[in-house]
Every structure is written in structure tokens, then in C-alpha cells.
Amino acid sequence: MANKRxxxxxxxxxxxxxxxxxxxxFVLIILLGSILIKGVTRLNFQFLSSLPSRFAAKAGIxxxxxxxxWIFGLxxxxxxxxxxxxxxxLEEYGKKNKLGGFIEINISNLAGxxxxxxxxxxxxxxxxxxxxxxxxxxxxxxxxxxxxxxxIVSTREALKAVPKTIRxxxxxxxxxxxxxxxxxxxxxxxxxxxxxxxxxxARAIGETAPLIVVGALAYVxxxxxxxxxxxxxxxxxxxxWVSRPQKEFTVNAAAAIIVLLxxxxxxxxxxxxxxxxxxxxxxx
Amino acid sequence: xxxxxxxxxxxxxxxxxxxxxxVLKDINIAIEKNSxxxxxxxxxxxxxxxxxxxxxxxxxxxxxxxxxDIIINNKEIYDRSIQVEELRKEVGxxxxxxNPFPKTIFENVVYGLRxxxxxxxxxxxxxxxxxxxxxxxxxxxxxxxxxSALELxxxxxxxxxxxxxxxxxxxxxxxxxxxxxLDPISTSKIEDLITVLKKDYxxxxxxxxxQQAARVSDKTAFFYLGDMxxxxxxxxxxxxxxxxxxxxxxxxxxx
Numbered sequence: 207m208a209n210k211r212x213x214x215x216x217x218x219x220x221x222x223x224x225x226x227x228x229x230x231x232f233v234l235i236i237l238l239g240s241i242l243i244k245g246v247t248r249l250n251f252q253f254l255s256s257l258p259s260r261f262a263a264k265a266g267i268x269x270x271x272x273x274x275x276w277i278f279g280l281x282x283x284x285x286x287x288x289x290x291x292x293x294x295x296l297e298e299y300g301k302k303n304k305l306g307g308f309i310e311i312n313i314s315n316l317a318g319x320x321x322x323x324x325x326x327x328x329x330x331x332x333x334x335x336x337x338x339x340x341x342x343x344x345x346x347x348x349x350x351x352x353x354x355x356x357x358i359v360s361t362r363e364a365l366k367a368v369p370k371t372i373r374x375x376x377x378x379x380x381x382x383x384x385x386x387x388x389x390x391x392x393x394x395x396x397x398x399x400x401x402x403x404x405x406x407x408a409r410a411i412g413e414t415a416p417l418i419v420v421g422a423l424a425y426v427x428x429x430x431x432x433x434x435x436x437x438x439x440x441x442x443x444x445x446x447w448v449s450r451p452q453k454e455f456t457v458n459a460a461a462a463i464i465v466l467l468x469x470x471x472x473x474x475x476x477x478x479x480x481x482x483x484x485x486x487x488x489x490x
Numbered sequence: 491x492x493x494x495x496x497x498x499x500x501x502x503x504x505x506x507x508x509x510x511x512x513v514l515k516d517i518n519i520a521i522e523k524n525s526x527x528x529x530x531x532x533x534x535x536x537x538x539x540x541x542x543x544x545x546x547x548x549x550x551x552x553x554x555x556x557x558x559d560i561i562i563n564n565k566e567i568y569d570r571s572i573q574v575e576e577l578r579k580e581v582g583x584x585x586x587x588x589n590p591f592p593k594t595i596f597e598n599v600v601y602g603l604r605x606x607x608x609x610x611x612x613x614x615x616x617x618x619x620x621x622x623x624x625x626x627x628x629x630x631x632x633x634x635x636x637x638s639a640l641e642l643x644x645x646x647x648x649x650x651x652x653x654x655x656x657x658x659x660x661x662x663x664x665x666x667x668x669x670x671x672l673d674p675i676s677t678s679k680i681e682d683l684i685t686v687l688k689k690d691y692x693x694x695x696x697x698x699x700x701q702q703a704a705r706v707s708d709k710t711a712f713f714y715l716g717d718m719x720x721x722x723x724x725x726x727x728x729x730x731x732x733x734x735x736x737x738x739x740x741x742x743x744x745x
Contacts (some may be wrong), residue, residue, distance in 0.1 A: 301552070371589035374547065375651070379602040379658055380579035389605065394592060 238467075245460030253461055257427050258443070262454030267462050269426040270443035273342070274411055274469070276430055277439055280346030281353065281410050286403055288350070289357030296358070297365040298387055310362075317355035324352040325419030333420055340421025343433040348416050353406040360402025364395035397484020404477040408470050414441035440466045493561055498523045498662055498692040499544055504558035506539055508551065513539050515716045517558075521709075523661075526684060526693045528703035528724065531713035532744070537696045540713070541664050544694065545581040546574050562662070582660035586667040588647035590639035590654075595622075595631050598639045598650055602658035617657050625653035626683050645676025652683065663687065665695040669702065681706050700740055704728050712736045 256266025296313075300306050328348025338344040368391050376386040392399075417439055424446035426438040438446075440462055447459035493500055499521040506514035514536045521527050529537035539548065546567065548554045559566045567577055579602070590598050599618040600608075608614065618635070622628040627649040631642070639650055648668060655663060665684070669677040684693055684706045697703050703710050704724060711721040712735075720727060720736045731737045738744055 369589075371585060371587055372591060374583075374585060375589045375591065375654075376601070376605075377550075378545065378547065378578055378583040378585070379605070379654065380575045381605050382575055385605045389601075390591060 241460045241463050241467075244457055245462075245464045248457050248461035249464060253458075254465070257429075258425055258438075262452060262458055265447075265455075265458055267440065267443055267465060269429055270438045270440045270462070271465065272429050273422070273426065273437035273442075274439045274466075276342045276433070276437060277346050277349060277417075278407060278411050280342065280433060281349045282403075282407055284347060284350035285353050285357055285406070285410075289354050289403075289406075290361050290399065292354075293358045293361035293365065294387060294392075297362045298383070298391070313355050313358050317359055320415075321352055321413055322415040322419060324348055325416030327351065328416060328420045338434070340423070340436060341434045342430055342437045345417050345420050345422055345437065345439075346433070348420050349410040349413060352413065352416060353410050356406040356409070357403055360406070361395075361399050364398025364402065365391060367398060368394045397480055400484075401477045401481045404473050404480070408473040408477075411439070411473075412441060412466070412470060414439075414445060417442060440469075493564055494520070496523050497521065498525075498562065499694070500559075500561040501540075501543075502559045502561070504540075504543070504556065504560060506536070506543065506548075506557075507553075507555045509553040513716050514543075517718045519711060519718065519721055521692060521694060523692050524688055524690070525708040526688050526695065526706055528707035528710045529694065529696045529713060530698075530700060530703050530710060530739075532739070533698075534715075535713040536716045537711075537713045538666055541666055541694055541696050544662070544664055545578050545583050547583065549574065579658045580660055581662045581664060582655035582658060583664045583666065584648070584651050584655055584668045587671050588644055588651055590642070590647050590650050592638065592640055594636045595639050595642070595650060596635040599653050599657050601654060606658075618653075621653040621656040622650075624656050624687070625649045626679065626686075627653055643676070645672050645679060648672060648676070648680060649683065652680075652687075656687075660691065662692045662694070665693065667696050667698060670698060677702070700728070712739060714739070 253266045254271065255268050256264060257268055258270075259265040296306065296309065300309075325348060328344060328351065332338045332344035332347050333340055372390050372394065373386055376390045381389070422442050423436050423438050424442055426436060428435075430437045444459045444462045444466070447455040447462065450456075497520045499519075501517050501519045504514060504517040505512065517540065529541060531537050542548050543556065543560055544562065544567070548556075556568060560568065562577070562581065565572060591601060593601075596614075596618055597604075599621050600614045603614060603617060619628060619632075622631060627646060630646060631637075631650075639647065642650060648671075652663075652668075669680045672680065681702065684695065687693060688708075695703075695707065707724045709722065710724045710727045712719045712727065712731075712733075714735055720731060720733050722732070727736065728740055731740060
């Protein structure tokens with residue numbers, strides 16, 4: 207009897223799991239499908255290379271796209287060296303005592319702080335206290351702070367995964383700590399570190415809330431030329447278009463969403479590619 | 491502090507603690523140059539801890555504390571004036587599990603030279619060939635030097651690790667159960683190698699395998715619960731042990 211009942215439960219669980227999976231996939235397909243159908247007709251060179259306009263048919267995403275690229279580049283420039291440096295220090299040099307544990311927990315907590323809080327921090331420090339104003343630099347620094355904990359956590363995980371035997375082998379041959387890190391630990395963990403970095407940056411370019419707070423504009427009729435220019439980014443542009451009353455602008459929004467999705471997918475795909483490549487190369 | 495002329499490693503009243511745990515108790519030993527000394531004893535007896543004192547691999551354990559003197563090349567190796575990297579070039583180590591770097595065979599052998607700034611291609615190539623020959627691996631890998639070291643068999647990997655150690659020109663080689671992860675044929679190759687290497691190096695080997703100790707070593711030290719119970723010529727220790735504890739261990743009554 208018990209056996210029969212166990213099998214029934216087993217079967218029930220399998221069906222529930224299948225339904226849950228189908229639900230997720232179904233929603234995703236509808237979402238992507240409706241956006242593709244709506245936006246794909248609007249995707250053309252004119253759309254990518256035009257400045258925003260009050261006429262939907264003439265409007266494009268050039269300024270928002272270049273804003274996103276600026277933000278992407280500068281955020282990477284600030285967040286990557288600081289994040290990797292901090293992670294290497296904490297993991298390799300820092301003592302594993304109570305203070306170290308306290309710092310580790312807090313970095314993990316920071317990774318979970320809502321992004322709008324970072325926006326307020328950026329507004330307070332970069333826009334007002336340092337008087338940058340609502341410019342690219344302020345936005346990039348804010349997003350760098352936002353993804354810093356993610357980079358630190360993922361880099362530390364990658365460093366931890368390097369086996370002790372490799373470090374011992376290098377120390378045993380007379381390597382200094384920095385030589386062990388540079389010649390063995392970092393190369394062996396490069397795949398994990400890169401993957402974490404790319405995923406963090408992919409998150410950064412999808413962020414909207416902190417940039418609204420910092421003061422990114424919804425309408426930027428020029429291409430930003432320096433980090434001290436005002437800017438818009440793709441999510442801001444999308445938000446701006448969907449909140450307009452004219453229907454034609456929602457088509458523009460759908461097309462811009464496709465562009466943003468493609469960028470994110472490329473980044474994520476690149477991350478997966480790197481992870482697989484390194485996993486194959488490094489077998490212990 | 492000085493060693494006697496023919497002594498490579500000397501330990502005087504060495505005590506080691508991990509936190510409050512007393513893992514080595516008052517060890518005195520003198521290891522002669524160009525000899526093979528085996529450390530045997532049951533798991534947890536302190537033999538690995540002791541061998542790792544000689545190249546200060548225990549430095550990474552925060553609770554590690556040592557008393558007494560360990561003298562190599564006329565210097566107490568835990569003295570502040572000692573540069574630990576220099577010590578480790580002088581006292582090489584081969585580990586329990588073969589641990590080649592995820593690089594080519596060639597780059598594995600010359601790693602020790604590269605980190606010292608040696609980039610002359612000719613020097614590197616000559617060293618690689620000489621060390622691989624000395625480690626009895628050259629004939630098997632000479633056409634595959636640019637292949638990944640991870641493609642080698644376990645026994646070849648371990649000989650590669652020995653070659654890599656030879657490349658930094660140590661005078662002492664520590665081997666921490668170097669054959670415990672290998673099959674019998676690979677093991678006998680490593681053992682043959684040890685008897686050849688002893689002409690030029692002093693070798694200290696930790697082993698769980700008493701036959702191995704009997705085959706390769708000139709002298710054997712038996713450790714038990716942090717004490718060095720007996721240190722004798724290998725043949726004497728295995729045929730006519732002075733202590734009952736040693737007798738019981740080598741006849742397999744415990745351990």
C-alpha cells in the first residue's frame with residue numbers, strides 16, 4: 207500500500223514540476239514573441255542612427271544607445287579593477303578572522319541592497335557633493351558601486367575554486383605570494399572571474415532606477431561626447447516611449463527593447479562561452 | 491648555528507603545536523647529506539607536519555607554532571633573516587598527489603626558473619631537457635613538450651613534478667608520500683628514481699608503505715603520536731627494532 211502511495215506522490219510531483227516549467231517557458235515565449243512581433247518592423251538602420259524626435263517615425267535610439275555604451279565602458283573601467291583588487295586582497299591576503307568574516311557578510315549584503323538606494327547614494331555623493339551634475343560619469347560611478355559587491359563575491363568564489371595543491375606546488379618552487387597569484391591563481395580562475403564580470407555588467411546596463419535618481423534624461427537630442435555630458439540610456443528611452451500617449455511610440459519602445467535584449471543576450475552568451483571554454487581547459 | 495660537515499638537516503628539540511594541540515614532541519634528528527631518510531608511522535603521527543617544517547610549508551597554517559631549532563645550511567630556517575622563497579629553492583618538495591600546473595610540460599619544468607626572471611630560451615630548453623632526463627621522463631615526453639601536462643598519466647605527472655623540483659637546483663628534496671596515488675609500476679619507477687637521485691641530493695620521504703621505506707631508504711624514523719620513537723639504519727629498524735612500539739608497528743599489529 208505504502209509503495210503505491212509513494213509512486214502516486216512521485217508521479218504527482220513530476221507533473222507539478224512539468225507544469226511549473228511549462229508556465230515559465232510559456233510566459234517567456236509570449237513576452238518575447240509579442241515584443242518581437244510589435245517591434246521588429248521598426249528595427250532598421252534609421253532607427254539605430256537617429257536622435258529622438260517628437261515624431262515616432264523619425265525617432266531613433268542613437269543617443270540612448272551611445273549613452274548605454276558610455277555607461278557600460280566607464281562602469282567596467284571603474285568596477286573591474288577595484289572589484290578584482292578587493293577580492294584578491296580579501297581572499298588571498300586578508301586574515302580569515304572575525305573582522306574578515308564580518309566584511310564578507312556585509313559585501314554579500316550589499317549585493318542585495320535595492321538599486322534605487324545606490325541611486326540615492328550616487329545622487330548625494332557624485333551629483334551633489336562632488337558637483338559632477340547629472341552626467342555620464344556620475345551614472346557610471348553609481349552603477350560601478352552597484353555591481354562592485356557582485357564582482358567581489360563572484361571573483362572570490364572563482365579564487366576559492368583554485369585548488370590548494372596548485373598553490374603549494376608554486377610556493378614549493380620558491381614563488382612569492384604575488385607570483386603565485388599572478389602566474390597560477392589568476393590564470394586558473396580567469397574564466398570564473400570573467401563570467402562574473404560580464405554578468406555584473408549585463409545587470410548594470412539594464413538598470414534604470416538608480417540612473418533616474420542620478421538624473422539621466424529621457425530626451426537627449428545629441429550624442430554624448432565626454433563623460434561630463436548629460437545622457438540617456440536604453441531603459442530610460444524605453445520608459446519614456448511607453449509612457450507617451452501616442453500608440454506609435456510603443457512600437458519604438460518594443461524595437462528598443464529588442465536592441466537591449468540582444469545586447470544582454472550577447473553578453474550572457476559570451477559569459478557562458480567563456481565559462482565552458484575555461485572549464486574544459488582546466489581540469490584538476 | 492652550524493651543521494656538522496656531512497649533515498644536511500638537523501632538528502634540535504623541535505616541538506610543534508597547532509593551537510593548543512601538541513603535534514610534535516621534542517624531536518631531535520640529524521639527516522646526513524646524500525642519504526635517503528624515510529619517515530614512517532600511522533596517520534596523524536606528525537610525520538607530514540615534520541617534513542613540512544623543513545621548507546616551511548606550515549607557514550600557511552595560522553595556528554602553527556614551532557619551538558626548537560631546525561638547521562639547514564648552518565642557519566635556523568625560521569630565523570627572521572631567512573627569506574622563505576630562497577629556502578624553498580634550496581629545499582624542494584614533491585607532494586602526495588601529482589600537482590602539475592595546467593600548462594604545457596615544458597612550462598611546468600621551467601616554472602621555477604621563469605619566476606626567477608630567467609627567460610633565455612636556450613637556458614630554459616637545456617634545463618628542461620636535463621631535468622626531464624634526470625627524472626627519467628625525457629624519452630616519454632620529448633616529442634610532446636608543448637602538450638598539456640594534464641594529459642600525462644599519474645605516474646608521468648609525478649615524475650614531471652620531480653623534474654620541476656630539480657630545475658630550481660635544490661640540495662634537499664622532500665617527498666610527502668610521493669607514490670601513494672600511483673599504481674605499482676609507476677611506484678617502482680619513482681623508487682628507482684629516488685635511488686639514483688640520492689647521488690646528488692638529500693632526500694626525505696614520508697611513506698605509509700613500509701616495504702617502500704625498506705626498499706629506498708638508508709635510515710628510517712618511526713613516528714607515533716608526535717614522538718619520534720626510533721631513528722635507525724633502515725635495515726636495523728626493520729630487522730631488529732629496539733622499541734616494542736616499533737616492533738608492533740612494522741609487524742602490522744596496529745597502524
